[in-house]
Amino acid sequence: MSHTASRRAFIAMAGLGFVAGLPLPLSGFTLRQWFSESGSSLPAIGWTASIGISYSLKFLWAPALDRLGVPGMLQRLGQRRGWLLIIQPLLVLACIGLALCDPSRPIPLVAAAALVAFLSASQDIAIDAWRIELFPERAQGAALAAYIWGYRAALLIAGSVAIKLAGSLGWHGALLCVTVLIAMGPIFTLIAPAPPVAPMRRGEAGVLASLRAAVLRPLTEFLSRRGAVVTLAFVLLFKLGEAMAGTMAPPFYRALGYNRDQVATAIGVPSLLAALAGAAVGGYLVARLGAMRALILTGFVQMASMALYFALAVSGGDPIILVLKVLLEGFAEAMADAAFITFLSSLCAPGLTATQYALLSSIATLPLRTMGGFSGWAAQSLGWVPFYGLTIFAAVPAMLIMVAIVATRRAALPILQPLPE
Numbered sequence: 001m002s003h004t005a006s007r008r009a010f011i012a013m014a015g016l017g018f019v020a021g022l023p024l025p026l027s028g029f030t031l032r033q034w035f036s037e038s039g040s041s042l043p044a045i046g047w048t049a050s051i052g053i054s055y056s057l058k059f060l061w062a063p064a065l066d067r068l069g070v071p072g073m074l075q076r077l078g079q080r081r082g083w084l085l086i087i088q089p090l091l092v093l094a095c096i097g098l099a100l101c102d103p104s105r106p107i108p109l110v111a112a113a114a115l116v117a118f119l120s121a122s123q124d125i126a127i128d129a130w131r132i133e134l135f136p137e138r139a140q141g142a143a144l145a146a147y148i149w150g151y152r153a154a155l156l157i158a159g160s161v162a163i164k165l166a167g168s169l170g171w172h173g174a175l176l177c178v179t180v181l182i183a184m185g186p187i188f189t190l191i192a193p194a195p196p197v198a199p200m201r202r203g204e205a206g207v208l209a210s211l212r213a214a215v216l217r218p219l220t221e222f223l224s225r226r227g228a229v230v231t232l233a234f235v236l237l238f239k240l241g242e243a244m245a246g247t248m249a250p251p252f253y254r255a256l257g258y259n260r261d262q263v264a265t266a267i268g269v270p271s272l273l274a275a276l277a278g279a280a281v282g283g284y285l286v287a288r289l290g291a292m293r294a295l296i297l298t299g300f301v302q303m304a305s306m307a308l309y310f311a312l313a314v315s316g317g318d319p320i321i322l323v324l325k326v327l328l329e330g331f332a333e334a335m336a337d338a339a340f341i342t343f344l345s346s347l348c349a350p351g352l353t354a355t356q357y358a359l360l361s362s363i364a365t366l367p368l369r370t371m372g373g374f375s376g377w378a379a380q381s382l383g384w385v386p387f388y389g390l391t392i393f394a395a396v397p398a399m400l401i402m403v404a405i406v407a408t409r410r411a412a413l414p415i416l417q418p419l420p421e
Helices: 003-021 029-037 042-060 060-068 072-077 079-099 104-132 137-182 185-191 204-223 228-237 240-247 249-255 260-266 271-290 291-305 308-314 318-344 353-369 369-381 384-394 394-410
Strands: none
Touching: 003 104, 003 137, 003 185, 029 042, 029 137, 029 249, 029 260, 042 060, 042 104, 042 240, 042 249, 042 353, 042 369, 060 204, 072 079, 072 104, 079 104, 079 137, 079 185, 079 318, 104 137, 137 260, 137 271, 204 353, 228 353, 228 394, 240 249, 240 353, 240 369, 240 384, 249 260, 249 369, 260 318, 271 291, 271 318, 291 318, 291 394, 308 318, 308 384, 318 353, 353 369, 369 384, 384 394
């Protein structure tokens, strides 16, 4: 790749990361804030966590985007950019539809948000494939860093900034402003250099064969290992407490009397900086302690950070306590995520790394998209203080499983090792 093409590629990578991050809050925190202000019930807000289930299941239709060719003149742009130019305009239309919805009519709004999540997840598939195919192995780390910075900036805008704008423009105007930024997607797609053309097998048989290769073989290989079921239980449960606590955060803040601007300030730049610092500390702990021991340490810190919801409950709506809670929680979660991602990566077998990681990371998000939906019912039934006590308890089983896994490894038992080729 020439110097000019390399520069274009990194600009496109950051830009695509930016447009990929913008839709996520529209089916997550920002949407729940909108529901909270509309007076929706806690169970209804809780079930919005299931709207983004596409992010957990996108590996199921990823083979189709691999095998099915793009139509007409888009073929000249290649498989990845061609699919992006199909998906991105549809995503903009879905976001416009979401922006024009009304929380008092939840069915059209939920349908629009689910469509946004599906198209956003599909866009992620094409962007990831473009990145892997274009950048050489030695440049993948730098490319991913550019993507993450763009993605994090987008989360800030679609979260904190959009919530602030809702105060002056209303929710419809704020979401339309985010949609305008999402509409920049095709620009970055056209800037992006085309990756080398790879031969493809198309047609129904090709899609089914790709589905088997992408899902069944990696899953079969993983399940054949000793301790695989226990490990999957840990992966599934690790984020359960975090998912329940985070899903109910917007109505909890509102119940305590925090206004829209206070919430937007708390989840804005300070939260971003805390997350970046937490990720750096988590990476340092992994390097010093190893992934599994670092995961135990950071996991218990993350679990302890959920106790900050109690401090918030007794603070009487103090805005300083809100900012401190968001800072410390964001730091702890990012620190634990750094160890968790490293642990998931270590479980992947050579030759099956991408697909096994996609499957494991999808399993890790399932609690947010499934059990997170019960959080509204639990909060309404128990009250805020008992509910947040439950979220701390929900994190305990995963940590006990990880302690058992580490103890088994210390006993030199061959647990979780990928099978030889």
